[in-house]
Amino acid sequence: MSARSQGGPLRGIRVLDATGVIVGPTATLMLAEQGADVIKVEPPEGDMMRRLGGRAPANAPGMAPKFLHFNRNKRSIVLDLKTPAGQAVMRRLAATSDVFISNMRARALVSLGLDAASMAALNRRMIHCTISGFASGGPYDGAPAYDTIIQGLSGVADCFRRQAGEPRFAPFVLTDHIVGIIAAQAICAALVGRGTDGPGQAIEVPMFENAAAFVLSEHLGQRTYGPGGSFGDPRIMTPDARPLPTRDGYICVSANTDAQARGFFDAIGRPELKADPRFGSVAARLENVADYFRLRAEAMMARTTEEWLPLLRQHDVPAMRAHTLDSLLDDPQLRGSGTLVEEEDMQIGEEPMLGLRHANRYSGSGTAPPRLAPRLDEHAEEILSELGFSAEERAGLRNAGVMS
Amino acid sequence: MSARSQGGPLRGIRVLDATGVIVGPTATLMLAEQGADVIKVEPPEGDMMRRLGGRAPANAPGMAPKFLHFNRNKRSIVLDLKTPAGQAVMRRLAATSDVFISNMRARALVSLGLDAASMAALNRRMIHCTISGFASGGPYDGAPAYDTIIQGLSGVADCFRRQAGEPRFAPFVLTDHIVGIIAAQAICAALVGRGTDGPGQAIEVPMFENAAAFVLSEHLGQRTYGPGGSFGDPRIMTPDARPLPTRDGYICVSANTDAQARGFFDAIGRPELKADPRFGSVAARLENVADYFRLRAEAMMARTTEEWLPLLRQHDVPAMRAHTLDSLLDDPQLRGSGTLVEEEDMQIGEEPMLGLRHANRYSGSGTAPPRLAPRLDEHAEEILSELGFSAEERAGLRNAGVMS
Numbered sequence: 001m002s003a004r005s006q007g008g009p010l011r012g013i014r015v016l017d018a019t020g021v022i023v024g025p026t027a028t029l030m031l032a033e034q035g036a037d038v039i040k041v042e043p044p045e046g047d048m049m050r051r052l053g054g055r056a057p058a059n060a061p062g063m064a065p066k067f068l069h070f071n072r073n074k075r076s077i078v079l080d081l082k083t084p085a086g087q088a089v090m091r092r093l094a095a096t097s098d099v100f101i102s103n104m105r106a107r108a109l110v111s112l113g114l115d116a117a118s119m120a121a122l123n124r125r126m127i128h129c130t131i132s133g134f135a136s137g138g139p140y141d142g143a144p145a146y147d148t149i150i151q152g153l154s155g156v157a158d159c160f161r162r163q164a165g166e167p168r169f170a171p172f173v174l175t176d177h178i179v180g181i182i183a184a185q186a187i188c189a190a191l192v193g194r195g196t197d198g199p200g201q202a203i204e205v206p207m208f209e210n211a212a213a214f215v216l217s218e219h220l221g222q223r224t225y226g227p228g229g230s231f232g233d234p235r236i237m238t239p240d241a242r243p244l245p246t247r248d249g250y251i252c253v254s255a256n257t258d259a260q261a262r263g264f265f266d267a268i269g270r271p272e273l274k275a276d277p278r279f280g281s282v283a284a285r286l287e288n289v290a291d292y293f294r295l296r297a298e299a300m301m302a303r304t305t306e307e308w309l310p311l312l313r314q315h316d317v318p319a320m321r322a323h324t325l326d327s328l329l330d331d332p333q334l335r336g337s338g339t340l341v342e343e344e345d346m347q348i349g350e351e352p353m354l355g356l357r358h359a360n361r362y363s364g365s366g367t368a369p370p371r372l373a374p375r376l377d378e379h380a381e382e383i384l385s386e387l388g389f390s391a392e393e394r395a396g397l398r399n400a401g402v403m404s
Numbered sequence: 405m406s407a408r409s410q411g412g413p414l415r416g417i418r419v420l421d422a423t424g425v426i427v428g429p430t431a432t433l434m435l436a437e438q439g440a441d442v443i444k445v446e447p448p449e450g451d452m453m454r455r456l457g458g459r460a461p462a463n464a465p466g467m468a469p470k471f472l473h474f475n476r477n478k479r480s481i482v483l484d485l486k487t488p489a490g491q492a493v494m495r496r497l498a499a500t501s502d503v504f505i506s507n508m509r510a511r512a513l514v515s516l517g518l519d520a521a522s523m524a525a526l527n528r529r530m531i532h533c534t535i536s537g538f539a540s541g542g543p544y545d546g547a548p549a550y551d552t553i554i555q556g557l558s559g560v561a562d563c564f565r566r567q568a569g570e571p572r573f574a575p576f577v578l579t580d581h582i583v584g585i586i587a588a589q590a591i592c593a594a595l596v597g598r599g600t601d602g603p604g605q606a607i608e609v610p611m612f613e614n615a616a617a618f619v620l621s622e623h624l625g626q627r628t629y630g631p632g633g634s635f636g637d638p639r640i641m642t643p644d645a646r647p648l649p650t651r652d653g654y655i656c657v658s659a660n661t662d663a664q665a666r667g668f669f670d671a672i673g674r675p676e677l678k679a680d681p682r683f684g685s686v687a688a689r690l691e692n693v694a695d696y697f698r699l700r701a702e703a704m705m706a707r708t709t710e711e712w713l714p715l716l717r718q719h720d721v722p723a724m725r726a727h728t729l730d731s732l733l734d735d736p737q738l739r740g741s742g743t744l745v746e747e748e749d750m751q752i753g754e755e756p757m758l759g760l761r762h763a764n765r766y767s768g769s770g771t772a773p774p775r776l777a778p779r780l781d782e783h784a785e786e787i788l789s790e791l792g793f794s795a796e797e798r799a800g801l802r803n804a805g806v807m808s
Contacts, residue, residue: 009597009605030586034593052686054625054637065628066637069621116767135741135765144658144722152647152656152726159575159729167647167654167726170574171563171640172622181585182434186764188592189438193413193769196600201413201768209743209763212732216744217473217760218576219729221458224469226755231729233458233470236575241552243561243571250571252556254548282456318548322556322571325563325623325635328616337539339613340620351630356621359613360590361539363520364605365597 008035009365013191015039016093017074018081018102018114020047022147022173023131023207025070026180027101027187032073033358035368039093039383040074043081046376047071060348060375068373069356076374077383078403081112085402090114092387095122098200099187103131105142116202126200127190131183135206145207150175154211159219162237175211182210235286240293243322244300250322251305253296253312261285263315267308268299329354348372377403412439413769417595419443420497421478422485422506422518424451426551426577427535427611429474430584431505431591436477437762439772443497443787444478447485450780451475464752464779472777473760480778481787482807485516489806494518496791499526502604503591507535509546520606530604531594535587539610549611554579558615563623566641579615586614639690644697647726648704654726655709657700657716665689667719671712672703733758752776781807 013036017028025040025047032038040047046062053066080086091113094100100119102109109115109130116128133145151157151169160168183205194200218236222229235241243250255264258281265273273279273295278288285292300308305321312319323331334340343355358367380403384394397403417440421432429444429451436442444451450466457470484490495517498504504523506513513519513534520532537549555561555573564572587609598604622640626633639645647654659668662685669677677683677699682692689696704712709725716723727735738744747759762771784807788798801807 009593011597013596030589031593034590035597054628057629065625066622068628069624134737135743135763138737138740140724140737143724146658146660146722148645149656149658149722149724152654153724153732153735155727155729155732157647157654157656157726158732162729163575164572168568169640169645169647171567172619173640177618177622178582178585181582181589182764185434185585185589185592186438186766188589188596189413189435190766190769192417192592192595193415193439193766199768201766203767204765206741206763206765208737209741212735212738213743213760213763214581215576215729216732218470218581220473220758220760221469223729223733224458224472224758225461226757228755236573236577241573243556243573250556250561252553252561254550254553256550318550318553320544320547320553320557322561323559325559325566325619325627328557328559328562328620329627331557331616333538333542333544333612334616336542337610337613339539339617351632353630354624354628356617356624359539359610359617360586361608361610362590362594362597362605363607364603365594 007365008033008368009362010188011035011365011368013037013099014097015099015101016090016097017041018100018104019131021049022070022176023180023183024101024103025049026177027129027131027183028074029070029072030181030184030358031099031187033367034362035365036099038074039097039379040071040076040374041081041090041093042076042078042376044078046078050376057348062376063348063373071373072355073368073371074374075379075383076377077380078377080402083400083402085397085400087113089384089387089397089402091122093383094119094126096387097123098125098191099127099129101129101131101183101187105132106130106136107142120200124199125194127187127194128200128202129183129187129190129205130203131179131205131207133206134208136204140208147173147176150207150211154208155215155219156211159215159232159237162232163241164239175207178214179205179207179210234289238289238293240290240297244297246300246303246305246308248304248306251300251308252320252322253300254318255296256282258282260317263317264296264312267312267315267317268302270299343372411769412437412772413766414592415439415769415772417441417503418501419503419505420494420501421445422504422508423535425453426474426580427584427587428505428507429453430581431533431535431587432478433474433476434585434588434762435503435591437771438766439769440503442478443501443783444475444480444778445483445485445494445497446480446780448482450482454780461752466780467752467777475777476760477772477775478778479783479787480781481784482781484806487804487806489801489804491517493788493791493801493806495526497787498523498530500791501527502529502595503531503533505533505535505587505591509536510534510540511546524604528603529598531591531598532604532606533587533591533594533609534607535583535609535611537610538612540608544612551577551580554611554615558612559619559623560615563619563636563641566636568643579611582618583609583611583614638693642693642697644694644701648701650704650707650709650712652708652710655704655712656724656726657704658722659700660686662686664721667721668700668716671715671719671721672706674703747776
């Protein structure tokens with residue numbers, strides 16, 4: 001077996017996942033691809049992303065593309081947590097799990113018996129992770145949190161205003177996606193911390209505070225040292241920092257060191273600029289950043305991207321094309337590394353399907369063997385059997401409406 | 405001692421950190437705040453971010469703001485890895501560390517004896533993490549990778565084009581920052597995987613592949629199912645998805661469910677729109693997304709943000725102000741949660757200094773007690789003493805130019 005399929009570093013860890021949409025599924029996707037057994041507990045109607053994540057193929061209802069890409073390698077069971085029987089199955093799952101993750105509010109967790117104290121009573125080893133909108137105890141505690149609301153409140157939108165004139169959202173569910181990764185990291189840190197026989201603990205991962213820290217760590221800038229200082233990094237906040245149009249597309253050039261700047265002037269056939277005091281040092285180019293960026297932009301229009309790339313490389317100036325999403329799909333590095341693949345064994349539509357894979361490599365453990373995101377309730381029978389429910393009991397649960 | 409200062413879940417883990425600038429320091433910042441002993445090995449001139457991360461106060465050279473915010477809770481030692489004596493100290497550090505992290509290229513690691521095989525020979529438990537630009541073995545292997553180049557190549561910039569007409573970079577070192585978090589997560593997963601007596605392993609965290617997977621997981625969309633499908637989520641890609649101007653600022657409103665849409669129409673005094681078939685369901689609003697967003701934008705101009713917030717809350721419509729970076733600094737939730745603090749014991753400039761803290765909470769382990777980012781070489785003496793170097797040997801290393 002190759003390292004890539006030896007199971008992953010989290011093999012043997014079970015994650016009970018009561019999250020939906022993006023932030024929680026991002027966290028559990030990472031854990032699942034690293035080999036954790038992620039049991040996705042869905043309400044009878046399924047994770048909302050099954051319907052809102054785009055159009056599913058006719059032969060695979062609920063398998064919307066965004067659902068697929070955030071839920072690979074997980075198992076699905078439907079449990080109606082509004083019923084006592086559903087809660088009882090949940091508790092039995094909790095007793096055998098290492099991690100419980102949800103983005104329910106505190107009150108809802110308590111009413112379902114899924115709060116940290118109840119879980120710890122069932123299983124002292126449990127890492128109980130709550131992804132919240134806002135850290136508990138603060139004035140916004142319990143307020144609804146959606147990605148765009150967090151982008152606005154945390155200063156993400158204002159950074160766009162500073163860069164380009166008006167507040168905008170990033171073209172991603174940026175804070176959901178980032179905070180999901182942060183949650184996966186915190187969970188693994190807590191798994192390290194409990195060791196082989198220590199108790200688990202409760203973790204709270206607040207979206208707003210994490211997003212604001214993300215923004216401010218980059219852009220607190222001179223404001224760090226007092227009210228007189230200015231925010232932000234001028235090389236990032238200028239509207240001139242952008243992919244540069246060439247004759248046929250866009251290119252990204254990074255010429256920040258003195259050697260790169262000199263190489264750039266040679267590459268564009270303007271060697272005299274190497275003696276220009278405006279561009280002679282990092283400090284000088286920062287001072288004249290608008291001039292420097294404008295000069296770069298004007299120069300790039302003279303050739304095609306394919307012409308520029310070897311020329312810039314020859315002068316040791318880092319540069320790469322700016323892909324469109326279309327051209328990205330054909331990128332030889334992305335395909336060659338196996339991060340973007342044509343699914344062969346996991347076809348669900350009528351045409352060849354594109355799938356993504358965990359991008360990191362682990363020399364010893366590899367990652368989990370790839371599995372398609374689950375159909376709703378796909379693994380109910382096997383999960384309940386593993387928990388020791390008899391065929392009769394399983395049928396009873398189904399009849400009781402606990403499961404779909 | 406409160407949970408917040410009981411040391412963190414990674415207490416007892418030592419991280420040997422040979423990274424600089426943003427991506428690596430982002431990873432080790434998370435580990436440091438979770439209690440790991442992060443030893444930051446700097447070249448004699450220091451981490452480049454000490455100079456490029458903004459202006460340092462006159463009394464604290466090298467303490468540029470961006471350096472400060474990405475290097476809290478770490479210890480610093482200067483080692484000249486070009487010298488055999490510097491390499492020897494490095495090997496002694498490696499023998500006592502759980503994690504080694506760098507973003508050097510493979511060839512440089514081998515030449516310094518810091519490659520995974522050499523490290524494993526010194527310390528079989530070592531988690532050896534390399535953050536690379538591009539997964540090794542592919543056509544871009546070893547090409548220089550900077551954040552903007554990765555943003556362009558991975559499709560981040562093209563998502564801006566799809567949203568707003570031209571390719572742009574995010575106003576963040578977005579891929580550095582995200583991939584740093586991903587690296588911290590992978591390291592902790594590997595620490596879980598080695599258990600109490602298993603061997604470590606080598607991890608590769610490639611920036612491009614991770615960034616492309618980030619983009620495509622959100623925006624592969626219907627293209628997942630074949631060449632005929634379109635990319636992206638139209639609710640995110642539309643230029644109309646943005647913070648909405650009010651009479652005095654900007655507000656973010658999330659009215660996606662039917663109940664929220666109806667509440668919104670009531671809040672703006674247009675209850676008749678509740679019967680408008682264009683807006684009667686999630687599918688209808690998606691179909692008429694431009695109309696829906698325009699209507700929302702027009703309505704918000706009628707009042708101030710402070711007037712809208714309680715009115716929208718009253719109708720159960722999620723909404724929050726879009727902060728400017730200035731107003732964010734006064735946010736009562738951010739301050740109240742202790743994520744943004746006035747530093748009291750760690751003043752280095754002349755005015756009150758602002759600091760950031762790890763945003764997550766850990767009920768059992770807490771986080772590491774806060775410490776300012778280190779001055780260059782601040783901890784050399786104590787680190788070498790811990791390694792068993794005598795006072796004489798330490799002086800010898802200093803004279804040999806190994807340390808600053």
